[in-house]
Amino acid sequence: RVPEAHELSEQDGQIVVGARVSLSQLEHFCRERIPEFSRLMRIFASPQIKNKGTLVGNIANASPIADTLPFLYVADAEVELLSLRGTRRVNINQFYTGYKQLDMAPDELISRVVIPVPGQSELLRLYKVSNRKDLDISTFTAAIRLKLTGQRIAAACIAYGGVGPTVMRLPQTEAFLQGQALEAGVFARAGEIARSEIKPISDVRASADYRLQLAENILLKFYAELGETVSEPALS
Ligand SMILES: Cc1cc2nc3c(=O)[nH]c(=O)nc-3n(C[C@H](O)[C@H](O)[C@H](O)COP(=O)(O)OP(=O)(O)OC[C@H]3O[C@@H](n4cnc5c(N)ncnc54)[C@H](O)[C@@H]3O)c2cc1C
Structure with a gap:
């Protein structure tokens, strides 16, 4: 029908x-x-x-x-x-x-x-953090999508789950990343900003502190894994 x-x-x-x-x-x-x-x-x-x-x-x-x-x-x-x-x-x-x-x-x-459908040249990474890899409820989820112009970030979209009552975009972190180079220090600072944008709770799956740490670390992980997909000159 x-x-x-x-x-x-x-x-x-x-x-x-x-x-x-x-x-x-x-x-x-x-x-x-x-x-x-x-x-x-x-x-x-x-x-x-x-x-x-x-x-x-x-x-x-x-x-x-x-x-x-x-x-x-x-x-x-x-x-x-x-x-x-x-x-x-x-x-x-x-x-x-x-x-x-x-x-x-x-x-x-x-x-x-x-x-x-995201463009072929965009960077997209999705994360599911759970106690077990298979058949488990997530503790924390994330999506990071970057559009690049040359070696710089033209636009950033970031969404986290498990850190509030709904899935959340991170507007301050996104704004900070726009125009930045793909550098370790940039993602370290972005992680600090991301952490400051959320107020997770503690529940049976994880403490609020653990979720705050994940919110920061996932951006470092994203940067660390970039080398596998982005050509060397774009990374410094
Ligand atoms: C063992 C187990 C493991 C699971 N693992 C995961 C997991 O790893 N990740 C995850 O995200 N979820 C997981 N889930 C949750 C669930 O399986 C998913 O959310 C799944 O996508 C639900 O789809 P469904 O079609 O069965 O929805 P249903 O269970 O049939 O419906 C869910 C809700 O949506 C409403 N609804 C359904 N269709 C419509 C519609 N067309 N319009 C308006 N309302 C609608 C229903 O009324 C109900 O309130 C798991 C569940 C179980 C039982």
Whole structure:
């Protein structure tokens, strides 16, 4: 009755994911198109859960540690909402208004998600920190996306999960990184700023202090791993 719910397509640089598309289907579809997102989905839950579970369910469940959300934030994905009144789209960065609070009316459902595909030359890294690698709930999640101009950062998008009531963008860290060179000291300072932008809580999975340390260290890890993907002259 909602034909678009089964859609899984790529058009004009955007991937459209219907509400009934399983995470396994999406993982396979993104393997060549957004390899980093596909890689993250490999360590999401288990194959059995991914064969049934959906991206839209992960979004609507509204957990601040939902594994797909940091990527959707930095990709500027849009959620399409359907009701008898028609359809509307909401940028995922504005979709959550508080813990488990959504900009979704009682008569609406999510029909599709539209994901702009990051450019080939951009740097995208997604992180899931959990006690166990497989089939474990995340303690902390992160997405870091950089656009480069030559050896400088033209734009930075950073989203963290598990550090507040919703997944959060880090506007001060993003603003600091813009225009900077790819240097160790830059990412060390960015980590300090990131730490100052969040107020995580302690819970059964980790202490607030541990999450603060992760918020800082993940940017150092990002820099340390750059050497594997960026040519040497861009790194100093
Ligand atoms: C053992 C186990 C392991 C898990 N591991 C992970 C993990 O590693 N990472 C992770 O992020 N999550 C994990 N999860 C959570 C869950 O599997 C995911 O959130 C999954 O994506 C949910 O998808 P679903 O289609 O089953 O949603 P459902 O469970 O069916 O729905 C979730 C919520 O979304 C609402 N909803 C569903 N579809 C729509 C729609 N179209 N419009 C509006 N609302 C809708 C439902 O009413 C419900 O409130 C795990 C769960 C289990 C049980």
